[in-house]
Amino acid sequence: MTTMTEASVREFKMPDVGEGLTEAEILKWYVQPGDTVTDGQVVCEVETAKAAVELPIPYDGVVRELRFPEGTTVDVGMSIIAVDVSGGSAPAAAAPEPAPVVEEEPEEPKAQGSGRQPVLVGYGVATSSTKRRPRKSAEIPAQESAPVSAAVQAELNGHGTVPEAAPAPSAPVSAPATAADRPRPLAKPPVRKLAKDLGVDLASVVPSGPDGIITREDVHAAAAAPAQAPARPTAPQPTPAATAQVSTAPVTTAAAAPAASYDSGRETRIPVKGVRKATAQAMVGSAFTAPHVTEFVTVDVTRTMKLVEELKGDKDMQGLRVNPLLLIAKALLVAIKRNPDVNASWDEANQEIVRKHYVNLGIAAATPRGLIVPNIKDAHDKTLPQLAEALGELVATAREGKTSPAAMQGGTVTITNVGVFGVDTGTPILNPGESAILAVGAIKLQPWVHKGKVKPRQVTTLALSFDHRLVDGELGSKVLADVAAVLEQPKRLITWG
Secondary structure (H helix, E strand, O other): OOOOOOOOEEEEEOOOOOOOOOEEEEEEEOOOOOOEEOOOOEEEEEEOOOOEEEEEOOOOEEEEEEOOOOOOEEEOOOEEEEEEOOOOOOOOOOOOOOOOOOOOOOOOOOOOOOOOOEOOOOEOOOOOOOOOOOOOOOOOOHHHHHHHHHHHHHHHOOOOOOOOOOOOOOOOOOOOOOOOOOOOOOEOHHHHHHHHHHOOOHHHOOOOOHHHOEOHHHHHHHHHHHHHOOOOOOOOOOOHHHHHHHHHOOOOOOOOOOOOOOOOOOOOOOOOOHHHHHHHHHHHHHHOOOOEEEEEEEEEOHHHHHHHHHHHOOHHHOOOOOOHHHHHHHHHHHHHHHOHHHOEEEEOOOOEEEEOOOOOEEEOEEEOOEEEOOEEOOHHHOOHHHHHHHHHHHHHHHHOOOOOHHHHOOOOEEEEEHHHHOOOOOOOOOOOOOOEEEEEOOOEEEEEEEOOEEEEEEEEEEEEEEEOOOOOHHHHHHHHHHHHHHHHOOOHHHHOO
């Protein structure tokens, strides 16, 4: 990337549009080189790990250059557009090309208490105060180990077979490094304990985390790989004479395994990024961090369905969307009020349980970009009409793809309505940082014993997953039973609310 030295040219850098996000993908440019822009004008749309966001330019001028084309993922703090603020004409427009791998010298950040550099939206990622030592490469040359590893991975994915590697001739080698000479693998204490429990040597694990940190997923992958790799026949021990002959022979490299090929007509490979990447990381992190427990209850919601129909005609609910999800959300809020200890989070760093005196109610929403979980702030303080209005706005904004990152932060409990897909129930995974999630199944007409007789009734199944570090079985059962009781007898919204 060519650096413009004219004082009139301003470089607009990719801001941190969320809290602590490190990159964003440029979805669409709204301007081209030569276009005139004004302060506050939206110049592009970017997608972060949480939402799609439009970026306004913070000054007037003429676009000189677009640093990256659409579809490029750019790190926070990198220049994405150059603007001539003198008002002069720009050179002829040219199709943007990916920036060459040449980085500018970073500017010295001004002294601030938080150590974070202000940007257009939010604040940039804080400069790390720690330095990590470089990781030493393995003793085995990369050209020998990489092809075999790729072939093994291809076999695990079902795309090919692992060729039998010929045993390498013996050759004089240097003395093995001692434990003191090898760098200590970088991993957090819980990951080290997991590796110890699974019998995995961290020194043999390939790290995928930032700064070469080994993650839980790396350990699980290392533990699973040996079990799935095909066993190789044990080579016979060479005789002394054979050893002498081999030692005088020239050393040759093992034949490289051919790269696995893929049939593009039968498979489609989609890059993992944006919302899908964030969802995958969050779900894996939650599943392997919080011990999940899921309980189920089947309940007669016939009276709730009748109340929904009555509320649709109520003058106080005119213009609002009234559906079963509204009353289910209200029932969960009542259950949390009766069992406040369920509304908490686990602070691993400080070894504390944080009990929340507010409820930010998350609603899982399926969007074209993937699953997102925006939440209704202070849902516990809202009346039924206010809750209906907030639910309507949340769903509409999510469908339009305009949910802001702030709307998806700070949730305490979540509802996921799998019933809209005709599913009876499920075992939902907790949203990271939350204590519970309620799954609502399809409401169906089923035979049910009512007042001593079998009658057709509206029935559904509820499933509550909770973090067993925070919520004991008794507390989780009480919360689920209270939700079911309210839906069976909606008058409890008054007597318990």
